[in-house]
Amino acid sequence: GxxxxxxxxxxxxxxxxxxxxxxxxxxxxxxxxxxxxxxxxxxxxxxxxxxxxxxxxxxxxxxxxxxxxxxxxxxxxxxxxxxxxxxxxxxxxxxxxxxxxxxGRSKEIISRGGNKVTPGELEQLLCSHPDISAAMAVGIADTVLGERIHVLVVPRTGTSLDIASLKKYLESRLEKFKQPDTYYISDELPLGRTGKADRGQLKMMIQSGAIASASAATRV
Incomplete structure (x- = not known):
């Protein structure tokens, strides 16, 4: 109560x-x-x-x-x-x-091909999907576009999350330049030293190859 x-x-x-x-x-x-x-x-x-x-x-x-x-x-x-x-x-x-x-934070803005994308907007939309309990978005350096959008999603307990279906879900709700390039699936969000969800930690995991992509192909 x-x-x-x-x-x-x-x-x-x-x-x-x-x-x-x-x-x-x-x-x-x-x-x-x-x-x-x-x-x-x-x-x-x-x-x-x-x-x-x-x-x-x-x-x-x-x-x-x-x-x-x-x-x-x-x-x-x-x-x-x-x-x-x-x-x-x-x-x-x-x-x-x-x-x-x-x-989101101004320093966390993702610049993809000159377009500005806020991680918070992506994360809120991803979490509106019935099979997702948490999400995190980061920008990873890219030689062509400056940065590409990488997102990690945490499925709800007892669900089977399909990335192809998730992409279709986002296509009708999100502008094309905001569509994620690469997806990752995990049981939880990466945490920093304070115990809070940490974007920097996710970036390090992606850049070091510590986490495998759930979508083999990235879009151009």
Whole structure:
């Protein structure tokens, strides 16, 4: 009978910045919710200009609890703050005018043939498949396209995941340039030293050949 509340907060703001309550969590999966009292936010482009509602941009936060700066790191402080707004580095978009959806980190953006792809969007769509319980997407360096999209999926217990069927599932729901190039299947997501799912670990596994592709052929 206990409700779960998802909380988004940063060390730099010393507080809980967004809350996703049960009534929103079911309606807006993947969202961090709505801002706390006294916390303001904006979603901007690379030039700190506000983007249109529903458009992907960087989440910036202003609050009375915001840090003054990083100790003995003036250059890092200058990079992190913009006119009193904290640059979180998180990529988000606004849903229904007031709910913030987390799409990924700016440094995790995959650039495939000049097209920008956010891992979070791919992972949310993959997890909407009835046979998938978890997913992770990364960009792997490629001499032709700059990066190719590699995804690892974790099947739900008791299911038999077919990659060919999964590709068809994505074709009708995802733009062509966002379609994964290579798939991997595992019982769990790779974890880092903190016990959290770790993209860097997945990249290392792919590049070292520690994990075998579930699809022998990659698309061009």
């Amino acid at each position: 206990t409700d779960l509340i998802d909380i988004y907060g940063l060390t730099e703001t010393a507080t809980c910045d967004f809350f996703s309550f049960p009534e929103d969590y079911a309606k807006y999966p993947g969202c961090i919710g709505r801002p706390s009292p006294n916390v303001s936010f904006r979603i901007v482009d690379a030039y700190d200009a506000p983007v249109l509602s529903g458009t992907l941009g960087e989440l910036q936060i202003h609050s009375p609890y915001l840090m003054i700066g990083y100790l003995d790191e003036p250059e890092l402080t200058t990079t992190a703050l913009s006119d009193g707004w904290l640059k979180t580095g998180d990529l988000v978009r606004l849903i229904d005018g007031s709910v913030v959806e987390l799409m």
